[in-house]
Amino acid sequence: MARKRRNSDSQLLQPVAGNGLLDRRLLLKSGMVFAGAVTTGVGGIATRAAAEPLAVDPWSKTIGATVPGYSTPSHFEAKVVKTLGDATRPGTQQGRTPHQDIDGIITPNGVHFVVARAGAPDIDPEKHQLLIHGMVKQPLTFSYNDLLRYPMETHVRFIECGGNSAPMWSKTPIQANIQALHGLLSCSEWTGIRLSTLLDEAGIDPKATWMIAEGADGVTMNRSVPVAKAMDDAMIVFYQNGERIMPWNGYPMRLFLPGYEGNMNVKWLRRIKVTAEPTMTKDETSKYSDLQPNGRAKLFTFPMEVKSVITSPSGMQSMREPGLYQISGIAWSGFGRVRRVEISADGGKTFAEAALDGPVLPKALTRFRMPWRWDGSPSVLMSRAVDETGAVQPTRAALMTSRGAQFRYHYNAIQSWNVAQGGAVSNVYV
Numbered sequence: 001m002a003r004k005r006r007n008s009d010s011q012l013l014q015p016v017a018g019n020g021l022l023d024r025r026l027l028l029k030s031g032m033v034f035a036g037a038v039t040t041g042v043g044g045i046a047t048r049a050a051a052e053p054l055a056v057d058p059w060s061k062t063i064g065a066t067v068p069g070y071s072t073p074s075h076f077e078a079k080v081v082k083t084l085g086d087a088t089r090p091g092t093q094q095g096r097t098p099h100q101d102i103d104g105i106i107t108p109n110g111v112h113f114v115v116a117r118a119g120a121p122d123i124d125p126e127k128h129q130l131l132i133h134g135m136v137k138q139p140l141t142f143s144y145n146d147l148l149r150y151p152m153e154t155h156v157r158f159i160e161c162g163g164n165s166a167p168m169w170s171k172t173p174i175q176a177n178i179q180a181l182h183g184l185l186s187c188s189e190w191t192g193i194r195l196s197t198l199l200d201e202a203g204i205d206p207k208a209t210w211m212i213a214e215g216a217d218g219v220t221m222n223r224s225v226p227v228a229k230a231m232d233d234a235m236i237v238f239y240q241n242g243e244r245i246m247p248w249n250g251y252p253m254r255l256f257l258p259g260y261e262g263n264m265n266v267k268w269l270r271r272i273k274v275t276a277e278p279t280m281t282k283d284e285t286s287k288y289s290d291l292q293p294n295g296r297a298k299l300f301t302f303p304m305e306v307k308s309v310i311t312s313p314s315g316m317q318s319m320r321e322p323g324l325y326q327i328s329g330i331a332w333s334g335f336g337r338v339r340r341v342e343i344s345a346d347g348g349k350t351f352a353e354a355a356l357d358g359p360v361l362p363k364a365l366t367r368f369r370m371p372w373r374w375d376g377s378p379s380v381l382m383s384r385a386v387d388e389t390g391a392v393q394p395t396r397a398a399l400m401t402s403r404g405a406q407f408r409y410h411y412n413a414i415q416s417w418n419v420a421q422g423g424a425v426s427n428v429y430v
């Protein structure tokens with residue numbers, strides 16, 4: 001019995017693809033791998049204990065900090081913050097999520113990315129109202145407290161700006177970390193009511209096919225939304241990871257359109273007008289529409305396409321000595337669930353399937369992991385996601401050919417990280 005198990009264990013230690021990728025099932029049996037590494041003295045991670053007993057540190061000799069009313073992370077984590085656009089410049093403010101420093105699939109509220117055209121309005125929920133009008137039998141207004149009485153649902157869903165990863169359209173690879181390159185993406189547990197409940201109550205005209213959603217911020221940002229989406233899984237949300245939505249993310253309420261381009265998820269929602277046609281507003285015409293090779297604009301890219309990126313190791317990080325590592329990252333698709341993620345450590349010559357942290361949720365980030373024995377030589381790491389519709393994340397070359405170099409939004413190609421001799425990780429085009 002034992003012998004048999006050892007045989008299959010050592011089979012698991014055989015690489016499953018080029019340049020040291022190991023079987024993902026090892027992640028469930030990692031104790032065995034590390035035990036092997038310690039006894040053979042090669043490639044282990046921990047340091048052999050030198051002295052006994054363990055030293056008593058100063059923090060163990062005194063009473064610790066008092067409990068605050070609202071906790072914040074350790075001051076040792078003070079560098080884990082959003083990186084901000086230039087706030088002294090008028091116009092759109094941005095804050096990007098530090099994906100290199102967080103794990104799992106939920107983005108903590110304090111580092112959820114932000115795109116705000118006129119800052120965060122200071123809305124008093126007692127005074128805020130939502131109006132539904134246009135092609136409906138009976139226009140309705142709802143107070144905040146009215147809305148909180150409707151039946152609610154909770155879903156874990158990502159939101160990604162159509163301009164996320166835009167630096168990757170650059171002809172030469174920009175050297176920056178994943179936060180700068182792919183930080184306009186976050187994932188939360190959102191709680192709210194179905195938009196269809198309110199539209200049904202107002203009596204939506206069967207001939208209506210569009211609506212326009214408008215925010216209460218200084219630019220009253222607005223976007224056209226197909227009624228089909230509004231009646232499907234669209235929500236008006238009030239809670240983000242269990243607490244009231246952050247002011248920058250739409251307090252006290254926002255429209256949430258799972259899987260759809262970030263911009264359509266109108267924050268500080270104040271008005272929905274049901275219409276017969278799209279309104280062609282500034283933010284859906286001057287922005288978020290891509291110029292095609294034939295010179296015509298591609299209007300309305302709604303669901304965000306299948307995508308993934310390795311967060312560890314990632315750009316500007318540094319690997320230390322050769323040995324065992326866990327490659328980890330996030331995958332998502334606006335069309336549904338991630339079906340699988342494949343990893344390459346040899347620049348795309350060979351791929352092997354990564355383990356997915358479960359449960360895999362639709363239109364949510366999915367965390368993937370892969371064991372890798374790095375031999376210290378230059379390596380190119382890639383992740384390639386496939387979603388439940390069978391759509392495969394394209395290579396950069398394929399994306400550039402199919403979309404053309406004039407695209408400015410909706411970049412979803414495979415991200416390659418170069419690991420140099422010595423361990424420095426950088427952005428590379430393959």
Ligand SMILES: Nc1nc2c(c(=O)[nH]1)N[C@H]1C(S)=C(S)[C@@H](COP(=O)(O)O)O[C@H]1N2
Pocket residue numbers: 112113114115116117118159160161162186214215216217220221248249250261262263264265266267268
């Ligand atoms: N009212 C309003 N809604 C808005 C915006 C805005 O500036 N005003 N920015 C949009 C853009 S461009 C994006 S990508 C998402 C970002 O949502 P977040 O800031 O909560 O991450 O909100 C969208 N909703």
Ligand SMILES: [Mo]
Pocket residue numbers: 115160161162163262263
């Ligand atoms: Mo956006």
